[in-house]
Amino acid sequence: MALEFVQDAPRPIGRSARVTDGVSIDGVVIERLEPNADGRGRLIELITTRDEPIEPIVHVYQVIAEAGSRRGWVYHKWQHDRLAFTMGRFEIHLVDIRENSPTRGARMVLEAGEANPTRLRIPPYVAHAVINNGATACFVNMPTNIYDPNNPDKFRYSGDLDDLGTVPVA
Numbered sequence: 001m002a003l004e005f006v007q008d009a010p011r012p013i014g015r016s017a018r019v020t021d022g023v024s025i026d027g028v029v030i031e032r033l034e035p036n037a038d039g040r041g042r043l044i045e046l047i048t049t050r051d052e053p054i055e056p057i058v059h060v061y062q063v064i065a066e067a068g069s070r071r072g073w074v075y076h077k078w079q080h081d082r083l084a085f086t087m088g089r090f091e092i093h094l095v096d097i098r099e100n101s102p103t104r105g106a107r108m109v110l111e112a113g114e115a116n117p118t119r120l121r122i123p124p125y126v127a128h129a130v131i132n133n134g135a136t137a138c139f140v141n142m143p144t145n146i147y148d149p150n151n152p153d154k155f156r157y158s159g160d161l162d163d164l165g166t167v168p169v170a
């Protein structure tokens with residue numbers, strides 16, 4: 001006797017919602033992602049073309065961040081980051097260092113992770129730092145460019161978190 005597979009019935013799904021309150025840096029986009037939870041766990045869409053076109057996915061990686069770790073300050077000259085946080089307890093700092101930006105010098109801090117799943121788009125020349133305030137956890141980046149190990153699009157400042165915004169960026 002043949003085994004029968006049954007198509008899932010149509011169902012409502014959680015949709016992401018753009019956050020505009022508190023977004024003080026031009027071009028930064030925050031999307032709160034909606035988990036679809038059931039007895040097996042949670043499924044969270046990280047990005048989709050269902051509602052609007054997106055720049056192509058060309059490169060995707062996962063970062064496993066140790067508890068208490070900090071990545072950044074870093075900025076990119078060419079790529080936009082599309083970071084998805086669905087686990088852990090991350091704090092993300094952003095500073096606009098673009099010379100001709102209407103929001104030059106603006107600084108933002110947001111929290112993202114299990115309690116507030118988020119996709120964050122960071123334009124070039126917006127310096128950022130990601131701090132893991134929880135236990136070891138992962139996040140995903142879907143940058144708009146491929147990583148070139150021979151010419152990394154990565155410009156790093158390793159001083160204090162508080163330095164940016166108070167000391168001019170060379």
Ligand SMILES: Cc1cn([C@H]2C[C@H](O)[C@@H](COP(=O)(O)OP(=O)(O)O[C@H]3O[C@H](C)C(=O)[C@H](O)[C@H]3O)O2)c(=O)[nH]c1=O
Nearest residue numbers: 059061063071072074081128129130141143146147154
């Ligand atoms: C980006 C990348 C890196 N690597 C290698 C290079 C290093 O050996 C290692 C760690 O990379 P990196 O030091 O560049 O990673 P972070 O400085 O922690 O930066 C990451 O976290 C901050 C918050 C970001 O915003 C960056 O976009 C993100 O790349 O992975 C690869 O093999 N492939 C890749 O695509």
